Amino acid sequence: MTAEQLVAKYSAQTDAPVSSQLAIIGAHVTGQERILNAGATGLLEALCAHFADEVPELLNKRRQKQNRIDEGELPDYLPQTRAIRDGNWSIRGIPNDLVDRRVEITGPVDRKMIINALNANVKVFMADFEDSLAPSWEKVIQGQINLHDAVNGDIEFTAPNTGKHYQLNPDPAVLIARVRGLHLIEKHIEFNGQPIPGALVDFALYFYHNYRQLLAKGSGPYFYIPKLESHLEARWWAKVFAFVEERFCLEPGTIKCTCLIETLPAVFEMEEILYELRSNIVALNCGRWDYIFSYIKTLKKHPDRVLPDRQAVTMDTPFLSAYSRLLIKTCHKRGALAMGGMAAFIPAKTEQENNQVLQKVRGDKELEARNGHDGTWVAHPGLADTAMGIFNDYIGGDKTNQLHITRDVDAPISAAELLEPCAGERTETGMRLNIRIAVQYIEAWIQGNGCVPIYGLMEDAATAEISRTSIWQWIQHEKTLSNGQLVTKALFRDMLAQELINVEKELGSERYQASKFTQAATLFEQITTSDELVDFLTLPGYELLTA
Template identity: 80%
Template sequence: MEQSLATESKQQSLQITGPDIAGQEIVFTEGAVAFLHTLCDLYADEVEQLLEQRRERQSRIDAGELPDFLPQTRAIRDGQWTIRGIPADLQDRRVEITGPVDRKMIINALNANVKVFMADFEDSLAPSWEKVVQGQLNLRDAVRGTISYTAPDTGKEYRLKEDPAVLIARVRGLHLKDKHVLFNGKPIPGALLDFALYFYHNHHQLLAKGSGPYFYIPKLEGHLEARWWAKVFAFTEERFCLAPGTIKCTCLIETLPAVFEMDEILFELRSNIVALNCGRWDYIFSYIKTLKNHPDRVLPDRQQVTMDKPFLSAYSRLLVKTCHKRGALAMGGMAAFIPAKDEEANRQVLARVCRDKELEARNGHDGTWVAHPGLADTAMSVFNGFIGEDHVNQLHITRDVDAPILASELLKPCDGERTESGMRLNIRIALQYLEAWISGNGCVPIYGLMEDAATAEISRASIWQWIHHSKSLANGKAVTKGLFREMLVEELANVKEEVGSERFSHGRFTEAAVLLEEITTADELVDFLTLPGYELLTRSEH
């Protein structure tokens, strides 16, 4: 049912078109709607301009240009300035856990042995209207300490412990619209919806208990997008009579263009920003996507693209050096492993997590991400060893003695093989993830890893790139659209065998296969699989 939430004076310019969700009236109060309306009126149109600038830059890169540091902002990179500061409860972020905004996940994550929980409206959430609304209700309850959950099958009760982790909300990227809320007849940026509702309902309670409205900002591609967020934050602080810098954000550096503008992003957001984060999986996807027309930059099997590869090592070290120079924290990336039930297999999982986290800590990162509470102790142990008892972070590690990191290092081609087993694994992962996503689940355990949209993006974009540049596999087979289609049929059958006939017949695997074929064999690389995926997700809502 369509309902208008606009006053007459606003000429019904803000409308909710999603189905009625229990508790929706608690989220969309008159005050929340008025705030969202104002944000859309002031800032929604500019998002379109920013997305057009992305397209223009991509066209130049497609034509042969390579990303580089901006000559026009050299004064900012060379200048002596720092960010405003870091609140007490964000000084120590040595382990953060991430996950979607469902009720049980929120409680388990806030209770885990971590410093921060990043509650995710983005890559680990399939944004059905129900999930978006319920996510806001769940976080509202979590902030007030009243959240609880009873498992329907076992009756087990989940409640918050005394001293839960610090809460940070990750909003959607600027490219994602929410078709359930229209402003002047057009879908609004999901980022504005997520930000407005979380801030409006929770800032007062968060500040009252010594925390604050904290956000993770994903998918930035440059400092002009950071400037847009700075304007949104400054307006919000003024409207609610808050001191400048009350809102705090951490920006993910998970696109190739953004790595060349880290100083500038910190500068634009210097009143509000506290950290940058190495969003490594999206960054690898962005490397493929940005350099898609460059045949000398084709990546090998996803499993071979590890953080010790030169282009990723340079990215990690430059982020640490840039952040610490400006007084900001440098967060490490995701350990996507999940604990194994078999004792020996689990020992190997923990050993791999340990090696990964040691590399980050040695580079000078102040903290890291895990996707599962069962990995928190391992990651915490590694960072405790590096940070020690005298510090809460590694801001004292400046990396001043490092040689300057050049554009050529950040763009360096990656060695490794393209294998048939790697290609088939990519297909199975992308199939299973897409099926889960269009069914409403954005965070999926597959083959011992917690997959989200970023890892599925790598899987399908890699194959697209191999087809586009007529690459061959290690066994000599040419990667063509025909070969991909053959493998897709075979791997769909393998997935059916793995999940069982009943699960397969009740799922949306055939739809997922059709979508995967469309985006992988398209002549132009589809920007984000979540865009066509969103159409399938929302089609079944009404």
């Protein structure tokens, strides 16, 4: 089956009617009965009965909007919601344990990762069921078990190869769970014969098993919501939260969420997203890597908006700077925190190399703190102290955030600024690097690993998406590299064959041959040379994912 056929298959599934029959599909995995008990499945079935059939409608609205943009329309602020943007309102409030989020660490729901992240010098750990997790059924279930143990405070891990023992420190970071995006299904649970939204699975299971203990500890059921594209999707989440709060006799606003603004359409609806979720939301986050990917995907038919090498698209690029500053201004106007983006670097092996890494991190985080962000993300505990020191300097010891920075002196940020083309070269070196990164990431993902260190960066689905869609965009618009080469499907295929040889040399033949690079390269080639851009590599990748 081609990548296009796989995506079409998913579209057909999400358009199917939904009613009231929940079934667990596929092989049993260890711990399944603990997580999928009667109470949890009862909640999940109720959520599916009330809300699952709206998801294909929301996805269809995305497609309709994208079709208009493909035909020449450019994204802009919504005239029909101007009253919300001009209105005098604010969010409900921020719990005490979320008012200070100056450094957050993110990573998958792996047991050792959870312990190390919660013990790091950070305020928050975002446990990720989305971009850094390849959602095999075993990992989805085990991830819920791991988080349940973490909330209970009794999570432990002993490394089988070294015997090293890991356990929680007395004062761990605050835990937030990131659920999957609305476009992703969970094929191991069906409702009336159809796979259900992965987002509902992650939300329902984490909430049900942990809300009592979290509230008893003075915290709460906190979530990160990814890849929203409109305030209508935020409204859907608000209804889900309100339904669950009423079902469990909780005060309205008990469930709290942070929404990632990581799609180009969403940046024009930030105030509306805050408004729809005003009872539950506490912050917006600059999901910068997915945002760059979304810029490519949304403007894919616009030849004047083609991006250069990924390495040239930094946060001081005009369209990204406008995005960051607008998010801060919007959030602080409404009483919400404005979180900065990810430092994807990982510590290097030598002192000299590591100093260079830390210098890059300092520059990035100083820009965010100076702009007025209330906190930032790191991908590795080894970067936490650097990020914490910078935000401590800007926030100070007597404050917990930078909500006082309103950016009211800024001129209004126009749609043209948010869409401004990005200068920079398209190089052969950059294209070859994109190929090596994407093929190694896809290979790891289909083996069940969604968070992969490659060439000094912690790569997840978002960064791999940039790598493959950049090349697709260059091919479609017949762009040339800085050396004069025309980027064509044939050039890409030649480079892919050459870079697979280089990857084998880097990894060693034994490791390479034992891996799934043939499958990964086939998928990569299909989705990069397809005439229509495949929305997410994880859609066809899910078909290949180890069960």
